[in-house]
Amino acid sequence: MSNKIKQEISKIELPKELNERSKMGVSQAKKEIKNNKKTFIGIAAALLVSIVTFTLFNNHLNNTANNSNIPVDTGDGGVHIPAIQLPEDNMSADMIGLIVYNENIYTQTRTEIDAQAAKDIIGEKLGTTKAIIDEWSEQEAYNKEFASTIGKADVYTVKGYDKDFRIMTYTEQDGKIFVDLYENLNGITINIGQDIFGKLNIYGNISSAQYRTFSDWNNSIDDYQPITDMETLNVFVEELNQTKPLPRIQNSDPISNSRNDEQFRELSINLNDGTTVKLTLLKDGYIYYGFMGAYFKMNEDIFSKLWSILK
């Protein structure tokens, strides 16, 4: 491809110290890697001693400790979603927007609000985020209050919502207002749909709703179709509280085979307070909300009534 943008960028002159600066970066890293190796050997030796000691004294310890990020079935119909942990391979970490507050990790959510509506439900200021988490952060960075991946922004409570569940950022820059909602959807146990959907205050507060197909969602085309049958929608929303949570496990997650127009709809529900809750619905009765390690299964009859109007 030959294009003017490439030609223009290629005109940026290169300073003669460029090569030198690359070398400096590499040698700085090399030094630290060497030092870390020395420390690692020290720690490994100490750890080995501890492990041997621990094993000797805990012969009967049942080794089922689960340190991973994988959501698990609690055995009584619930799902436990572990607190966000950095994967060993940091580079594969999805850098979604997140904020650490009150020892919980709040992630960017699928509920949106416009700047004007935000002014009406903004609550008390909790603090200001610090931009200290990136792909290379150690786990301890996640333990610092107001650590975040979103740069610097003021954090507030949201009127009408539990601050242990939802907080918001509100920033004015260059005359524009930026608002985002963040929710604590990890480090939690969900026993029934109400544990999540109840907190979203959907039932009884709907002003309107619309949906779009997979292709439109995937291509960011705002071709929304309005929902006029509010009765069916209300029955569906009430039933959300009774849905059964299921852990999202890579091989059995139904969404992986449903990314098509036949099986996938995005449902947007506008609430009276100006928030818009976005749910992903799959034809077989599954519902997804936000970046979380669980999805929900609904009673087939009620689900299929709503699905039939999302054509």
Next chain:
Amino acid sequence: MINLVRKAQKGNDKAFLTLFQKYEQDIYRMAFIYVKNQNDALDVVQETAYRSFKTIKNLKKPRYFKTWLIRIAVNCSLDLLRKQRKAVQLKPELEENLSGDINEDADLEVTVRDLMEILNEEEKSVVILRFYEELTFKEVSETLDIPLGTAKTILYRALDKLRNNWKGDGFYE
């Protein structure tokens, strides 16, 4: 190249430097678009070299070295901007519905200054990756961790801004 990556993953700094220097000019020019001056762009290059050598052992698929490195360079540039000013927004504005005959025509008249001054950070990222690095939309979306549709929307918005600027309506000036 894959052999060099493997050597670098074992800690061979010479192999890594050989690889890195293939891309250092690209990284410098990309950084320059974000940070707008030589000193900061050189800092970004050094920081990218530092972070990438430190973490190359975690790169699982050596064939993705280039996009992996570019991703680090973009993050280093944004981090530097974050340190210098209040915040870099991840989602600067709600996505507008773009309609009409917007095409992916890169042959519009544009200067480096236009790219630096008219586009916001996410638009710069998509334009640089798509046109300067010549990545596919799929690679752009994977490098920046955004949905494919969003990458397209951002690119079209950016091109639209550049085009409107060239037409001289002054809206973005």
